[in-house]
Amino acid sequence: MTEIPTTMQAVVMHAPEDYRLEERPVPTPAADELLIRVEATGVCASDLKAYAGAAKFWGDENRDRWVEPGIIPGHEITGEIVRGSEEALAKHGVAVGDRIVVEQIVPCEECMYCRRGWYWMCDPHDMFGFKQYNGGMAEYMIVPPLARAHKISKDIAPQHAAYAEPLSCSLHAVERAEILFEDVVVIAGAGPIGLGATIGAAHKTPKLLVVLDFDDAKLELAKKCGADLTLNPSKVDIYQEIRDLTGGYGADVYIECTGHPSAVPQGLNLLRKLGRFVEYSVFKENVSVDWSIISDDKELDVRGAHLGPHTWPGAIKIIEKGDLPLDDICTHQFGLADFQKALDSVADSAGASVKVSIVPGL
Template sequence: MKAARIFGPHDIRYVEIETPSYGEADVLVRVKRCGVCGTDIAIYSGDMPYLRSGATTYPITPGHEWSGVIEAVGRNVTQLRVGDRVTGDVSLGCGQCAPCLQGDFNLCVARQEVGSFHNKDGAYAEYIAMPARQTYKLPEGASFDAGAMTEPTATVVYTVERVGIKFGDVVVVQGTGSIAILAAQVAQASGASCVIVTGRNDHKLALAREVGIDVTVNIQREDVEQRVHDLTDGRGADVVIEASGVGSEIRRSSRLARLGGRIGVVGIYEAPLESFDMSDIVLNDQTIHGTLASPRVFPGTLRMMAAGRIRCEPLITHRFKLSEAEDAFRAMIEENPTRIKIMLEID
């Protein structure tokens, strides 16, 4: 089969490799779509923390935001059939340890992450092999584009679950990428009374409003902290979700949150923070939640998307063929005010 594999920093090649084997409890999926994620770019650039720790090595096939059609099933698979349109989870656990038995596959010490951790080859390929227990049917009528957007949506559903958004909460989302705009929509669908998206890009802020976000703030032209305090009668936000991927913004998160507020951090920073004063967190009685992947939330995410509560397809702004993966990476890296989500088409 054909695949786009990363052989080292800034070295991605479209190559012929063997079609993956699959076990008795696995499925073999013909990939139709795969989104380009910041994680993929971090592997391509060599900045991914998993590379620094040795948990990921080159070469590797990236890609964990995918959808496709089942081509073959293992002999013990009963809930899925050849021809089913599916997507799948990113954290693949052993299924036997205590975290896995609770559904927390993302905490399994023996886990693999599709397209990255412990070199589970991903979906920048014509085929991907997946455990059936973490492969999910797409709702009737869902497009392959929407299927590929399920994983990033599930990631922010898990973040919203972790920070415990309550009915009537005021939520600030920092960032204007696909994860941020998805997080804002999930916060709304979870009962937030007001969602505020902050960022620097007017085009992306406009898109956030287009998909129904209440308030947007350009942090280059407005005092975002003052604006949030004005909108909350001086209290600050109940929840802040940091989805910009910019280290300096996590320091701002505490100033945007109210006393006793909750902060959710989604995404992996390419470099360690130079400084962060935890005294602000302690003295303001705030809580920071790190969130890794999307355990237990895929079925609920698919139902939410099928009900039309999340508009993900407007976020897809650029498309490339699998053979053009290097061009897709360049487009992801280059400054482009209109670029949000890049989708690889593998038809």
């Protein structure tokens, strides 16, 4: 049996912009829980928004923070199972020594959404690293019985395994788009979500897959992920380019993956009549658009996308097959002691990072 220390290093939230590296007891799993040794935890825009002290918690206007004080953040998690009863292991279909990735949400299984099978919209909406359940920015972490765990190969780098979370989200956005073979698809953004959406959309084999970004290096990555054409809006007139490619009509599908307010009206204007707009982003501010474009002008389908329901097996398969240039996507890894550098790297939109991870072993 693996020897487990009594204490561990963990990043702990105390207040907005006040995260601290602390020594905490290694948690002891209950009879229905698993204990994992965390191997990597990705850092994303929602982590950054929580760190800054967001004004809402999943739509609840009465809450003044995203993360409860005392909670360990981090929801893009992979780790090795080091403890677990027969009951807990059987519940998840795993064994001690397996490497797993865990879905971000721990659904209650009791609310209307869970009872109807819409677990990713669970009403309490307890997520790892935000309020009730400690996340992965630590050396060890509990996986509760209601969590959803998936085995993933130990032959890939930990930061690549942790990318299963953003990739599953990207694939859900692609599913929401209902891409057809004859479609011209435009994806805005070549960050972690946009690149995942690119490979997902490429697997749908549309007529043409176009990716937009202001960073030429990221556009090169998009080509490696399956983009047929990449456009830099600072260098070309993307509206004219898309019109020329579509006989003047506009794109069939637009998937927004930037989180920048300007990308929303951009998409509405790039789409043809009866086109499909999918939103998958974390915005820092409210977005205003001319709703007449959606209704009177074009009768658009506007669809949100949240988390990655039912897409984790597909994301894991893509990662394990080596279909993605993950060394180029997972650009920056930091140890727990450098968690602030990790957060700052994500915040630096002009920097060289694509996907940032915290790897406790570093």
